[in-house]
Amino acid sequence: xxxxxxxxxxxxxxxxxxxxxxxxxxxxxxxxxxxxxxxxxxxxxxxxxxxxxxxxxxxxxxxxxxxxxxxxxxxxxxxxxxxxxxxxxxxxxxxxxxxxxxxxxxxxxxxxxxxxxxxxxxxxxxxxxxxxxxxxxxxxxxxxxxxxxxxxxxxxxxxxxxxxxxxxxxxxxxxxxxxxxxxxxxxxxxxxxxx
Amino acid sequence: xxxxxxxxxxxxxxxxxxxxxxxxxxxxxxxxxxxxxxxxxxxxxxxxxxxxxxxxxxxxxxxxxxxxxxxxxxxxxxxxxxxxxxxxxxxxxxxxxxxxxxxxxxxxxxxxxxxxxxxxxxxxxxxxxxxxxxxxxxxxxxxxxxxxxxxxxxxxxxxxxxxxxxxxxxxxxxxxxxxxxxxxxxxxxxxxxxxxxxxxxxxxxxxxxxxxxxxxxxxxxxxxxxxxxxxxxxxxxxxxxxxxxxxxxxxxxxxxxxxxxxxxxxxxxxxxxxxxxxxxxxxxxxxxxxxxxxxxxxxxxxxxxxxxxxxxxxxxxxxxxxxxxxxxxxxxxxxxxxxxxxxxxxxxxxxxxxxxxxxxxxxxxxxxxxxxxxxxxxxxxxxxxxxxxxxxxxxxxxxxxxxxxxxxxxxxxxxxxxxxxxxxxxxxxxxxxxxxxxxxxxxxxxxxxxxxxxxxxxxxxxxxxxxxxxxxxxxxxxxxxxxxxxxxxxxxxxxxxxxxxxxxxxxxxxxxxxxxxxxxxxxxxxxxxxxxxxxxxxxxxxxxxxxxxxxxxx
Numbered sequence: 001x002x003x004x005x006x007x008x009x010x011x012x013x014x015x016x017x018x019x020x021x022x023x024x025x026x027x028x029x030x031x032x033x034x035x036x037x038x039x040x041x042x043x044x045x046x047x048x049x050x051x052x053x054x055x056x057x058x059x060x061x062x063x064x065x066x067x068x069x070x071x072x073x074x075x076x077x078x079x080x081x082x083x084x085x086x087x088x089x090x091x092x093x094x095x096x097x098x099x100x101x102x103x104x105x106x107x108x109x110x111x112x113x114x115x116x117x118x119x120x121x122x123x124x125x126x127x128x129x130x131x132x133x134x135x136x137x138x139x140x141x142x143x144x145x146x147x148x149x150x151x152x153x154x155x156x157x158x159x160x161x162x163x164x165x166x167x168x169x170x171x172x173x174x175x176x177x178x179x180x181x182x183x184x185x186x187x188x189x190x191x192x193x194x195x
Numbered sequence: 196x197x198x199x200x201x202x203x204x205x206x207x208x209x210x211x212x213x214x215x216x217x218x219x220x221x222x223x224x225x226x227x228x229x230x231x232x233x234x235x236x237x238x239x240x241x242x243x244x245x246x247x248x249x250x251x252x253x254x255x256x257x258x259x260x261x262x263x264x265x266x267x268x269x270x271x272x273x274x275x276x277x278x279x280x281x282x283x284x285x286x287x288x289x290x291x292x293x294x295x296x297x298x299x300x301x302x303x304x305x306x307x308x309x310x311x312x313x314x315x316x317x318x319x320x321x322x323x324x325x326x327x328x329x330x331x332x333x334x335x336x337x338x339x340x341x342x343x344x345x346x347x348x349x350x351x352x353x354x355x356x357x358x359x360x361x362x363x364x365x366x367x368x369x370x371x372x373x374x375x376x377x378x379x380x381x382x383x384x385x386x387x388x389x390x391x392x393x394x395x396x397x398x399x400x401x402x403x404x405x406x407x408x409x410x411x412x413x414x415x416x417x418x419x420x421x422x423x424x425x426x427x428x429x430x431x432x433x434x435x436x437x438x439x440x441x442x443x444x445x446x447x448x449x450x451x452x453x454x455x456x457x458x459x460x461x462x463x464x465x466x467x468x469x470x471x472x473x474x475x476x477x478x479x480x481x482x483x484x485x486x487x488x489x490x491x492x493x494x495x496x497x498x499x500x501x502x503x504x505x506x507x508x509x510x511x512x513x514x515x516x517x518x519x520x521x522x523x524x525x526x527x528x529x530x531x532x533x534x535x536x537x538x539x540x541x542x543x544x545x546x547x548x549x550x551x552x553x554x555x556x557x558x559x560x561x562x563x564x565x566x567x568x569x570x571x572x573x574x575x576x577x578x579x580x581x582x583x584x585x586x587x588x589x590x591x592x593x594x595x596x597x598x599x600x601x602x603x604x605x606x607x608x609x610x611x612x613x614x615x616x617x618x619x620x621x622x623x624x625x626x627x628x629x630x631x632x633x634x635x636x637x638x639x640x641x642x643x644x645x646x647x648x649x650x651x652x653x654x655x656x657x658x659x660x661x662x663x664x665x666x667x668x669x670x671x672x673x674x675x676x677x678x679x680x681x682x683x684x685x686x687x688x689x690x691x692x693x694x695x696x697x698x699x700x701x702x703x704x705x706x707x708x709x710x711x712x713x714x715x716x717x718x719x720x721x722x723x724x725x726x727x728x729x730x731x732x733x734x735x736x737x738x739x740x741x742x743x744x745x746x747x748x749x
Binding site for chain 1 (some may be wrong): 441
């Protein structure tokens with residue numbers, strides 16, 4: 001078994017991680033265009049008024065805390081793996097899964113509430129740009145949860161006994177991305193509606 | 196060349212040998228070998244080139260005479276939309292990706308790309324995208340809003356058939372495939388270079404493909420985002436590009452060209468790369484100013500993201516914005532000019548062999564420069580206002596995309612066909628192909644400069660019988676027919692030569708880069724041994740052990 005430093009070095013410029021970084025560069029650009037669209041309609045069609053009226057930044061803020069903490073827990077899971085602590089690795093993975101799922105449930109409840117208020121994709125330009133941006137983000141969170149769940153099940157079955165795993169680090173990279181791009185989206189949609 | 200053994204210092208391969216392939220058609224369809232995938236990309240491009248070519252000929256037949264009724268206005272709109280969409284997304288993209296796929300691992304001394312199965316996925320995504328686009332013909336009508344599909348024309352109230360939906364889905368799927376292929380190629384180039392093949396020794400084709408892949412992963416998302424937004428508008432009755440309900444039609448234009456202009460460089464830079472391989476070999480000189488050719492590629496890549504609004508001068512964005520984009524567009528002529536002069540300087544005093552590949556490369560320099568110059572004139576926005584959406588623009592874009600990309604690709608195919616098949620393309624048919632193509636091309640498109648300046652607008656199904664218009668259009672149509680015949684000559688050449696062409700041997704052109712160090716066609720695992728790489732021309736060093744490049748500071 002290698003040391004923690006060796007485990008980090010073993011997968012530093014690993015193919016999968018490099019490919020994931022490039023993919024995230026592309027994904028980041030994709031989100032940038034959706035975010036710019038939201039900002040643009042905020043400016044030209046005054047969607048901020050509608051946003052301030054129907055959104056609940058406090059509730060969304062609480063769910064945001066869940067999502068952002070999952071970025072740290074997946075990091076703890078990686079640390080556990082590198083130190084050869086399988087129990088910590090698996091537990092923190094499970095915590096990450098739960099935190100991510102809570103965020104998605106929160107988003108689902110918010111959508112249901114908005115739908116009840118008559119805010120829909122086709123309703124007006126605010127609905128169009130809001131649901132497209134948050135919907136694509138939610139879809140990415142869902143994909144991340146599926147990938148994490150696969151890793152978790154494989155971990156329970158006894159994979160990842162080495163101290164470094166390209167698969168775990170690659171999925172973790174993706175997970176950090178969906179977590180931190182949300183900071184931008186949350187600021188642009190919810191904070192801008194209030195301030 | 197094949198009988199020169201490599202010295203004992205040959206390096207071990209960085210990758211394990213891939214598995215044996217299945218025989219027959221299934222072997223091809225299920226292949227994850229980058230060479231087979233590359234060839235399938237090329238064949239996909241060829242099939243769609245046939246479709247796009249027929250669409251072009253239909254347009255030219257309709258326009259041969261004034262007030263013609265060969266095609267209805269509705270059909271004409273579908274045909275020009277499908278022609279442009281096909282040629283950009285399903286001819287230029289697959290052909291360039293295919294050549295990159297085939298050549299990059301060979302040129303860097305690797306046995307395959309980094310992710311072979313992902314490579315196969317990219318190919319099939321592209322093919323499915325193309326089939327979806329063409330399925331629109333039988334599903335209720337092809338898209339008819341132009342290849343750049345401007346909103347609100349592309350919205351439901353104005354394009355009520357499913358054509359635009361198929362356009363969006365087809366391009367979305369093909370676009371995802373392109374991003375995947377780009378990631379694969381970048382990782383391959385970064386991680387799988389043979390020992391000694393430093394970044395400063397990379398063949399220029401590899402350099403330019405690398406820059407292109409970065410353009411793809413940064414530009415395609417702009418298209419994907421706009422297509423997704425358009426689909427949401429059309430299928431879920433949303434409002435992104437509908438000005439009446441608070442949306443913005445201009446945003447589509449910004450987004451489309453934020454992708455569309457880098458796309459122009461995505462389809463021209465690999466052709467620049469091919470020219471940079473062909474010209475030195477047939478001039479028997481190393482490329483002049485290697486660093487400048489490589490660096491100017493990066494400069495073009497960066498600038499390509501800063502010029503998109505020059506497609507929108509007629510929109511009325513305001514004087515200062517127009518001026519800014521005019522300046523950035525003029526700037527891009529500088530690195531492009533650097534390249535042209537480097538190629539000319541490479542040929543200067545060289546022992547030039549005018550093979551078909553070299554003829555295409557040389558004529559590329561001339562016709563591409565004509566397109567570049569008309570491009571400079573269009574960057575001056577008062578000129579653009581005069582000629583926007585006229586045949587002057589059609590002439591310009593075909594001089595850069597046909598005279599640039601297609602001539603570059605033909606140079607590349609005549610150059611690398613022996614490597615892919617082990618046999619030479621016939622030089623005799625090749626010369627006929629070249630001269631008919633050059634004459635047909637100039638007949639078709641040169642006269643369009645005049646038609647455009649006389650005020651003939653594009654995308655209109657017919658025109659009145661004004662003085663000279665009929666004559667110039669007839670010349671253009673005859674040229675298009677000659678190009679059609681010329682393309683058939685090319686296909687005939689490929690068909691005949693792949694079986695009975697002259698045997699090529701490993702290195703028929705006495706070239707210097709690594710792909711010529713293995714057999715033609717290469718074995719599944721590409722190389723048995725890699726020659727030592729101490730300069731940009733490893734095979735030259737091998738043949739000239741007394742005065743190798745690496746001792747002379749190259």
